[in-house]
Amino acid sequence: MRFLHTADWHLGRIFYNLHLTDDQAYVLEQFVALAREARPDAIVIAGDVYDRAVPPPEAVSLLGETLSRLALDCKVPVIVIAGNHDSPERLGFGGRVLARQRLHVVGQVAAEAAPVAVADEHGPVYFCPIPYAEPAVVRERLGVEAAGHEAALTALTARACAAVPAGARKVAVAHAFVTGGVASESERPLAVGAVPTVGAAVFAGFDYVALGHLHQAQQAGGAHIRYAGSPLKYSFAEAGHRKSVALVELDAAGQAAVEEVALTPRRDVRCVEGFLEELIAGGATDAHADDYIAVKLKDAGALLDPMGKLRRVYPNVLHRIFEEPALAAAAATRTDHRRQSEAELFAAFFAQVTGRGLSEAEAAAAAGLIEAFGRREREVGA
Amino acid sequence: MRFLHTADWHLGRIFYNLHLTDDQAYVLEQFVALAREARPDAIVIAGDVYDRAVPPPEAVSLLGETLSRLALDCKVPVIVIAGNHDSPERLGFGGRVLARQRLHVVGQVAAEAAPVAVADEHGPVYFCPIPYAEPAVVRERLGVEAAGHEAALTALTARACAAVPAGARKVAVAHAFVTGGVASESERPLAVGAVPTVGAAVFAGFDYVALGHLHQAQQAGGAHIRYAGSPLKYSFAEAGHRKSVALVELDAAGQAAVEEVALTPRRDVRCVEGFLEELIAGGATDAHADDYIAVKLKDAGALLDPMGKLRRVYPNVLHRIFEEPALAAAAATRTDHRRQSEAELFAAFFAQVTGRGLSEAEAAAAAGLIEAFGRREREVGA
Numbered sequence: 001m002r003f004l005h006t007a008d009w010h011l012g013r014i015f016y017n018l019h020l021t022d023d024q025a026y027v028l029e030q031f032v033a034l035a036r037e038a039r040p041d042a043i044v045i046a047g048d049v050y051d052r053a054v055p056p057p058e059a060v061s062l063l064g065e066t067l068s069r070l071a072l073d074c075k076v077p078v079i080v081i082a083g084n085h086d087s088p089e090r091l092g093f094g095g096r097v098l099a100r101q102r103l104h105v106v107g108q109v110a111a112e113a114a115p116v117a118v119a120d121e122h123g124p125v126y127f128c129p130i131p132y133a134e135p136a137v138v139r140e141r142l143g144v145e146a147a148g149h150e151a152a153l154t155a156l157t158a159r160a161c162a163a164v165p166a167g168a169r170k171v172a173v174a175h176a177f178v179t180g181g182v183a184s185e186s187e188r189p190l191a192v193g194a195v196p197t198v199g200a201a202v203f204a205g206f207d208y209v210a211l212g213h214l215h216q217a218q219q220a221g222g223a224h225i226r227y228a229g230s231p232l233k234y235s236f237a238e239a240g241h242r243k244s245v246a247l248v249e250l251d252a253a254g255q256a257a258v259e260e261v262a263l264t265p266r267r268d269v270r271c272v273e274g275f276l277e278e279l280i281a282g283g284a285t286d287a288h289a290d291d292y293i294a295v296k297l298k299d300a301g302a303l304l305d306p307m308g309k310l311r312r313v314y315p316n317v318l319h320r321i322f323e324e325p326a327l328a329a330a331a332a333t334r335t336d337h338r339r340q341s342e343a344e345l346f347a348a349f350f351a352q353v354t355g356r357g358l359s360e361a362e363a364a365a366a367a368g369l370i371e372a373f374g375r376r377e378r379e380v381g382a
Numbered sequence: 383m384r385f386l387h388t389a390d391w392h393l394g395r396i397f398y399n400l401h402l403t404d405d406q407a408y409v410l411e412q413f414v415a416l417a418r419e420a421r422p423d424a425i426v427i428a429g430d431v432y433d434r435a436v437p438p439p440e441a442v443s444l445l446g447e448t449l450s451r452l453a454l455d456c457k458v459p460v461i462v463i464a465g466n467h468d469s470p471e472r473l474g475f476g477g478r479v480l481a482r483q484r485l486h487v488v489g490q491v492a493a494e495a496a497p498v499a500v501a502d503e504h505g506p507v508y509f510c511p512i513p514y515a516e517p518a519v520v521r522e523r524l525g526v527e528a529a530g531h532e533a534a535l536t537a538l539t540a541r542a543c544a545a546v547p548a549g550a551r552k553v554a555v556a557h558a559f560v561t562g563g564v565a566s567e568s569e570r571p572l573a574v575g576a577v578p579t580v581g582a583a584v585f586a587g588f589d590y591v592a593l594g595h596l597h598q599a600q601q602a603g604g605a606h607i608r609y610a611g612s613p614l615k616y617s618f619a620e621a622g623h624r625k626s627v628a629l630v631e632l633d634a635a636g637q638a639a640v641e642e643v644a645l646t647p648r649r650d651v652r653c654v655e656g657f658l659e660e661l662i663a664g665g666a667t668d669a670h671a672d673d674y675i676a677v678k679l680k681d682a683g684a685l686l687d688p689m690g691k692l693r694r695v696y697p698n699v700l701h702r703i704f705e706e707p708a709l710a711a712a713a714a715t716r717t718d719h720r721r722q723s724e725a726e727l728f729a730a731f732f733a734q735v736t737g738r739g740l741s742e743a744e745a746a747a748a749a750g751l752i753e754a755f756g757r758r759e760r761e762v763g764a
Contacts, residue, residue, distance in 0.1 A: 054436050057471030057761065068478040089439030094480055096450040101479045379439065 001120040001169070004035060005246040007046035007212030008230035010085065010186075012059030014051075015234065015269075015292065016318040021058045026266035027231045028066045031245060034261060035074045038247060042118045042125075043076050046212030046228065047083025047132055047175030053090065053378060071103040077118050081131040082107045083175040083212050084190055087378070088131060109133045109141045109156070113163040115170070122252040125169045128160035128206075132175035132190075132213075134375060149176070149190065150198040161205050169254040172203055175212040178220035181227065184241070186215055186234035189341065200225050207254035216241055217260060224256045233269035236294040236319060267291045267316065275299050276306050283313030294319040342370045383502040383551070386417060387628040389428035389594030390612035392467065392568075394441030396433075397616065397651075397674065398700040403440045408648035409613045410448045413627060416643060417456045420629060424500045424507075425458050428594030428610065429465025429514055429557030435472065435760055453485040459500055462487045463513040465557040465594050466572055469760070470513060491515045491523045491538065495545035497552070504634040507551045510542035510588075514557040514572075514595075516757060531558070531572065532580040543587050551636040554585055557594040560602035563609065566623070568597055568616035571723065582607050589636035598623055599642060606638045615651035618676040618701060649673045649698065657681050658688050665695030676701040724752045 009028070013020045035043060050059055070078050080103075082088045092107025099105075104116050106129040115126040130153070138144065138152035142159065146152040153176055164170045177183075177190050179197045190196035190213070200221025203209045209225040215238060217229035228246045233239060244260040251257075268288060272279060273296040283289050293314050297306060310317045340348070346366050347358050358366065391410070395402045417425060432441055452460050462485075464470045474489025481487075486498050488511040497508040512535070520526065520534035524541065528534040535558055546552045559565075559572055561579045572578035572595070582603025585591045591607040597620060599611030610628045615621060626642040633639075650670060654661060655678040665671050675696050679688060692699045722730070728748050729740050740748065 057469055060475050061471045064475045064477065068476065071479055072482070087439055089443045093442050093446045094450065094476055094485070095446065097453055097483045097485050098476055098479050100454070100483050103476070103479055 001042075001118070001122070001125045001250040002038070002040050003042040003044060003118075003171075003248050003250070004031075004038065004040045005044050005046065005210040005226065005228045005248055006031065006231060007175070007210070007228045008048045008083070008215055009045070009063075010048055010051040010230060010232075010234060011063050012051045012055035013234060018292075018316075018318070019056070019058075020232065021056075021062060023232060023266045024059075025062055027243075027263050028062065030263055031231065032066065032069050032074070034245065034247075035070055035076055038261075040076055040247070041120055042116075042127060043070055043078045044127060044171070044173045044210045045078065045080040046173050046210050047081050048085040048212055049080060049083070049091065050086050052085055053087035067103055067105075071098075071101055075102070077102040077116065078104065079116055079127045079129050079173055080105045081129045081173050081175060081212075084132045084188060086132075088133070104129060106131050109137060111141070113156075113159045115160060115163050123168065125171060125207075125250060126164040127171045127173060128157075128164065130156050130160060130172060130174040136375065149196055150202060153198050154202045157202050157206075169207045169250060170205070171250070172206040172209045174203075174209065177213055178203075178211065178225065181214045181220045182216055182218060184215040184235055185237035186230070187213060207250060208248060208256045210246075210248075217244055217246070223258075226258060231263050232265055236269060236271055236321075239270045239294075270294075271296065271321065272314075273298065276303055276309065280309060280313055283310070286313070289314050290316055293317045294321050296321040342374075343367050346370065383424075383500070383504070383507045383632040384420070384422050385424040385426060385500075385553075385630050385632070386413075386420065386422045387426050387428065387592040387608065387610045387630055388413065388613060389557070389592070389610045390430045390465070390597055391427070391445075392430055392433040392612060392614075392616060393445050394433045394437035395616060400674075400698075400700070401438070401440075402614065403438075403444060405614060405648045406441075407444055409625075409645050410444065412645055413613065414448060414451050414456070416627065416629075417452055417458055420643075422458055422629070423502055424498075424509060425452055425460045426509060426553070426555045426592045427460065427462040428555050428592050429463050430467045430594055431462060431465070431473065432468050434467055435469035449485055449487075453480075453483055457484070459484040459498065460486065461498055461509045461511050461555055463511045463555050463557060463594075464489045466514045466570060468514075470515070486511060488513050491519060493523070495538075495542045497542060497545050505550065507553060507589075507632060508546040509553045509555060510539075510546065512538050512542060512554060512556040518757065531578050532584060535580050536584045539584050539588075551589050551632060552587070553632070554588045554591045556585075556591065559595055560585075560593065560607065563596045563602045564598055564600060566597040566617055567619035568612070569595060589632060590630055590638045592628075592630075599626055599628070605640075608640065613645050614647055618651060618653055618703075621652045621676070652676075653678065653703065654696075655680065658685055658691065662691060662695055665692070668695070671696050672698055675699045676703050678703040724756075725749050728752065 011024055049063060067078060070076055082091045088107035092105060095105050109131060115128045117124040117126050135146050135148055135152040138146050138155055142155050144155045146155050177197045179199050203225055211227045214227045215230040215234060218227050226246060231243055233241055244262050247259045247261050249257045268291040270291055271294045275298050295310060295317055307320060350358055393406055431445060449460060452458055464473045470489035474487060477487050491513060497510045499506040499508050517528050517530055517534040520528050520537055524537050526537045528537050559579045561581050585607055593609045596609045597612040597616060600609050608628060613625055615623055626644045629641045629643050631639045650673040652673055653676045657680050677692060677699055689702060732740055
């Protein structure tokens, strides 16, 4: 059994005000070509196919066209789940009809676990789609007491395992933050005021776990528990990543061997460093001058419109990284609010207004409210 | 050949701050039952399936579930087009895959006309899906000069006819305002500063024209050119309508006979008139007191919280109609801005600011801008 594992396409992503649709179409073209050449028995896409609940129309068209090519032209069964960025209802449109054509798009947690069986010469492999869902949704849908993310996912994986015949090979397709995984800058936190991570033990019993959420390809708690990573770099913190797709071979005993197949972006995301004049001179002969670039300038004094000048040779220079000693020192004493959670921001605001910290009960009440707002926001698809 | 013709479902509609999803699910249940009992050879849904480009998630689920039941459970080919309320790209998601399961959802004007052939004992009938599109889109997609709505639709119907074998029976499925049709209050105008209506002659050659847009069931320029009307009353102006679905029989020669099959709403939309005390007394024994109600009070003097009192017997009284002579007279001298088009509003604003009317060139420039904004708004799915 050979299958492709990918995740975190984030179609409709905007990167420093630029729509990445063309870049995404470019890399998905490679993915479709790979599906055609590698002739996998199945394809799994482990969530965050869109960047937001209501993606732009071009992203909807791109996903529809790509999935149609995989299912109809390549004739490969495709299993897609919703991630925390996707709207379960929107993504799941027409799922029952699409499934008749090998396209299994699972947006919401279904009333019953419905593993997708794909057979090879050794018998069936059961792909268990486990879309991302908040604990409250799992509690309601499954009628369980699951308090947090780990308990909720445990209930879902247990249900999935129970739906697979004993002894059969099985693959989980899930969207979660497994303890020990390394985050990049471009993931959206899964939980506010709660523990979003889950132990790898929740996936005990699966022969392979196809994960989505973390954007760097990596193992998490075992060689067979993997993040495929995003197909493109979605932040400058990912400049050093090598983006890829996992090509997984599952043998008769369920032993998985993974090959990372590299993807080539239309434009790379990278950081350059040097003196302004030096960079401008180098850019003139840079074959990849249209890459998405963050620049760190070594020049000591003030510069006149350095970004404008750089843009003439690097048209997609998007960001300037400051690290002049004085600025860095100033930055160190300042809190970067973008790195604070909603709960932390509220606590800071409360302290500033009242002159005292939150009591434990107040903090819990605030966390509850923030979670409720977040849930409502996702529900209305904002 | 027997087929069901419906249109203007407007799923996700909000009526005086009430979400109508439950009412829509109720009436669609009847529609599915009808499809099961009448055993039609096809079903056509002529646009405005959603109320807006980005419908709420529950509307997406309801449409997906309803279409799945029609195509999979009833096993009837379904042809759906986008109306002016729908987002062509969003509605068209997965269209190529869905079409393999008899579900033909046509959001965008396709690169080529693709009639759907459904056969009976007399041979095939070609259903030609013609989704709503603005003239600018038609010009670009078909490479024609079509200046206005009529020219654009003429180009589309001509292309559709050319794709059907000569002599074969054919049915157009379109979303348009045919000259002479009677509008209700709940349609959204198709054009700003332009002529949105089209002559019935653009549909010459079709044996039946299944129209959407106008919410009252009616003929338009011929017995075989029909609006099915919306399945529910979407304004109090429609209180007198009898909502229905058209059950069409097309004989061997292409002659159409139409039966209007009535639909029963979960709650009716109606207007009541009388003295407050009278209405309150009557409401106590009204078996349909939970209908959506607009009330016109005959009482002469001031009343203390009449709507609050009425709500105790009519929980869904939503609107008070004023027609006291003094108020009516005052209203007559006032312009109702809600009934003015964007172009009229801008002209009034311009006159107020500058003290003079718009020149012809200025009016044309303004109309162009308004149209461009409207198009952009629909594109971003706002």
